[in-house]
Amino acid sequence: MIIPRHYENLHVLHENTAANRSYYIPAEERFDDLVENREHSGRFQLLNGMWGFRYFDSIYDLKDEFYREGYGEEGFGEIPVPGCWQNYGFDSHQYTNTRYPFPMDPPYVPEENPCGAYIHHFVYEPDEAAPKAFLNFEGVDSCYYVWLNGSYVGYSQVSHATGEFDVTPYIRAGENKLAVLVLKWCDGSYLEDQDKFRMSGIFRDVYLLKRPEQGIFDYFLKTRIDGQQAEINVSFTFFDEKMPVKCSVYDQEGSLSALAEDVPGDDGISLTLDQPVLWNAEQPFLYTVVYECGGEVITDRLGIREIKVKDGAVLVNGTKIKFRGVNRHDSDPVTGFVISLDQMKKDFQVMKQHNVNAIRTSHYPNAPQFYQLCDELGFYVIDEADNESHGTNDIYMEDDHEAGRRERWNHAVSDNPAFTEATADRAKLLVERDKNRPCVLIWSMGNECAYGCTFEAALAWTKAFDSTRLTHYESARYRDSNKTYDFSNIDLYSRMYPPLEDIHEYFAGNPEKPFVMCEYCHAMGNGPGDFEDYFEVIEQYDGLCGGFVWEWCDHGIYQGRTPEGRAMYLYGGDHGEYPHDGNFCMDGLVYPDRTPHTGLKELKNVNRPARVVSFCQEKREAIIHNYLDFTSFKEYASVAWEVTCDGVCIAEGTLEGDAVPDILPHGEAAVRLDFEVPEAGKCFLKLRYIRRESTRLVAAGTELGFDEIPLKNEDGRNQTVLHLLKRCGETCTGSREPGLFTVKEDDRRLYVSGPDFAHVYNKLTGVLEEMNVNQCRLLERPMEYNLWRAPTDNDRYLKLKWQKAHYDLTYSRAYQTDYSVTAEGVRIHSVIAILSPVIQRILNMEADWLIGADGRVDINLAVKRDTELPELPRFGLRLFLPKDMEDVTYCGLGPVESYRDKRRASSHGLFTANVAALHEDYIRPQENGSHDDCDFVTLTGRRAGLTAAGDQTFSFNASVYTQEELTEKNHNYELVRSPYTVLCLDYRMNGIGSNSCGPRLLEKYRLDEAEFTFGISLIPEGKAE
Structure with a gap:
């Protein structure tokens, strides 16, 4: 079957796709179940399920025009959509970290390019009030061609971005035949060289949206805080004609907070809220905003917050914050890239229980509901574009050394004008889709591509389009030193795995840009062992806004159980693939089934919400510092304490009511305890910080961390x-x-x-x-x-x-x-x-x-x-x-x-x-x-x-x-x-x-004594x- 070779054409990234827009679910009336049950909207038709499927080792083995109506489907089996075909016995799993799984010959990919042909029959019921039909693919790896009822619809790539097609001319009442051809590799694969298992197929939801002839196509909501007021500004684009819009804002009790009625859409909408409740990760207060236009209602959530840089520090709502974050891949040992809402919520729950407040979507956009949940549950997000060309650093050099390699890293892709459109396209897809999500504080252009003209263009567009957020790109450090580049649109200085001395050296220069560790404390196997050392330096500098541990979960492929009942997880090389990078994918804070590693338990206590910063044993007085950014300690936690002697508890108690000080965020206060210390024995005072009230993810009574203080006595030896x-x-x-x-x-x-x-x-x-x-x-x-x-x-x-x-x-x-x-x-x-x-x-x-x-x-x-x-x-x-x-x-x-x-x-x-x-x-x-x-x-x-x-x-x-x-x-x-x-x-x-x-390893932890x-x-x- 002959198809256009868009998959090797950098000038055809998409064909017949709709313009980029923000994510939302339209409905015929106000619809609040935005995340859990979006399919309950009468304007939403989910197409997930068992689809017909046939795998081919090469695109050239696909001879038949399978998309035609009346085509016999005898050779097709079934596969679930969403799903990755490697998980169902087609092709083979492959894990590589930085190396491309094919020859580095951009923009070309192997001629023998594996592919999967999908067929899905569905019934469509037209809606007179919403006669337009838009077909959405939220995630397909790597590129795909679409036909409906035998007619060619279009083509798209960028695996982790939504592709939307107007299929109104092709869809009909009753039964329809949808055909999709997915290729394993395309020119976009050079920009998707992330550290992960390489999987293929339709791995996120597919659905239809029914839309009116005229109405809102897109909107961009921005907030600005001015004293005790918040200004809300919404700009719109429309299908064709500019239309009047009614905009209503409701608080969490359902009371109307602001209303703009029949405002001409071409002027946008401005509303003012008095005494607004602001959004932050500790107190993720959300308003509901409802747009009514052209017989369609769009319901969304609104979080009022501002992020800016002042005096070299990152501020949210005027308060200095710290990112106590993790890097998270979409990864499941059974479903691979397919991540359900329940799987997301499991991750979020374990994160909150372990004092994580921020996520970097390494290294691509997540599904849209991910961000809605982050809005609701309270996580700061660095939202990262689907850009990584790390494999261009794996070049053969006669004089092979790291400095020379980094000088040439950007030559093939990131400083190659041929890739400018593709690189910027990925940034635009990210920003346009997620621009209304309050959890997103920072746009990241991608990961480990080096720097050049492609990222200069992506950053310039991003900063011009959205000045309300910060921009990030760590790999700007790697470029040809003989050329001059523009870094003016990067707001943060970012490093991966910096030695502590490098951080001190940076701040010795009184820098203007905040420092963020986009990756640190590599959590591979038994480790990390230096969380406390990094915590100390994070707290030392206001300009060090925190970091994101690499990474959240071990990537493993579940292979069943041994006869003895032991779970078997496979990693790189276990499928006979070449190249591979072994167990380097087993580098998470949790096991593949989300059981916490001891490293996550370590991180939890290092990032506890409060700490004893000094203790006077004579007065039995502890000075507690509140490390929360927005919440008083008394509101957040209570304190349980115990004294042990030679490992045995000899006294204990709890601080309740007035005994718990109302420590303001970033503040300190004293607590008094009443206990006796034995004259002999090794004694410790332990203070445990207990969650006071239940949240959606953390139950009341959950221990959030502890301090342990050695006590002095006449004979401190273990008796x-x-x-x-x-x-x-x-x-x-x-x-x-x-x-x-x-x-x-x-x-x-x-x-x-x-x-x-x-x-x-x-x-x-x-x-x-x-x-x-x-x-x-x-x-x-x-x-x-x-x-x-x-x-x-x-x-x-x-x-x-x-x-x-x-x-x-x-x-x-x-x-x-x-x-x-x-x-x-x-x-x-x-x-x-x-x-x-x-x-x-x-x-x-x-x-x-x-x-x-x-x-x-x-x-x-x-x-x-x-x-x-x-x-x-x-x-x-x-x-x-x-x-x-x-x-x-x-x-x-x-x-x-x-x-x-x-x-x-x-x-x-x-x-x-x-x-x-x-x-x-x-x-x-x-x-x-x-x-x-x-x-x-x-x-x-x-x-x-x-x-x-x-x-x-x-x-x-x-x-x-x-x-x-x-x-x-x-x-x-x-x-x-x-x-x-x-x-x-x-x-x-x-x-x-x-x-x-x-x-x-830090010198103080080495076993290197001479005697x-x-x-x-x-x-x-x-x-x-």
């Missing part, structure tokens, strides 16, 4: 630990005669035994091989000195250094071992090195072991590290315990996993768990489930138990998997449980950071049969 060590010390000191210890020795081992225990120490490795108490075996394998961890996604660059240093292949060698028997026990001293193949010694140790009369083992290690080698993943001991030792009790940070730089979701307490429950099931296996700042940990089984404790806190990890298993396997459903319970006791672990796509000491005691227990 349980002191008791453990003292009890064992008393047993070991003077209560046993040296003769009660038996020590045997051979060339390899020391055999140390007492009345109730028998341990074996390896003189060649410097560790215990066996621990036995009351004939209970506690070690299934010899202990190990442990430097390795299963690399996290944020270790993806550092692990190359670690592997070069062979940290994954280390072993210990003891060069000298001496022992003596004293009243305290058997003292063993070893001189040890940690070695690995090929390279020099990694570190040297002096190890002192004391085996007491009850079998307790005290270990003290003095370590000197070779500083030529990279920082260590971790340092500690690894124990392989019996599998049934699976009940864990620990006193430290919990219950959420914690690390040196990722610990704000955890607080100190006494916790119990099954060892399997401590595992955080990242889709690509990696280090997980550790707990930092631990006083002691106890693992118990049917007969045996082991407690680890020390004078200094430590980190532990108890797991049903070995670190080798976590390192080697690519998917969590492939993991095989160890025959042991694996216990790692760490002096420290390297921090987590966000280096998977961000700056290097350090580590001490820990192992206290075994065993029950005789």
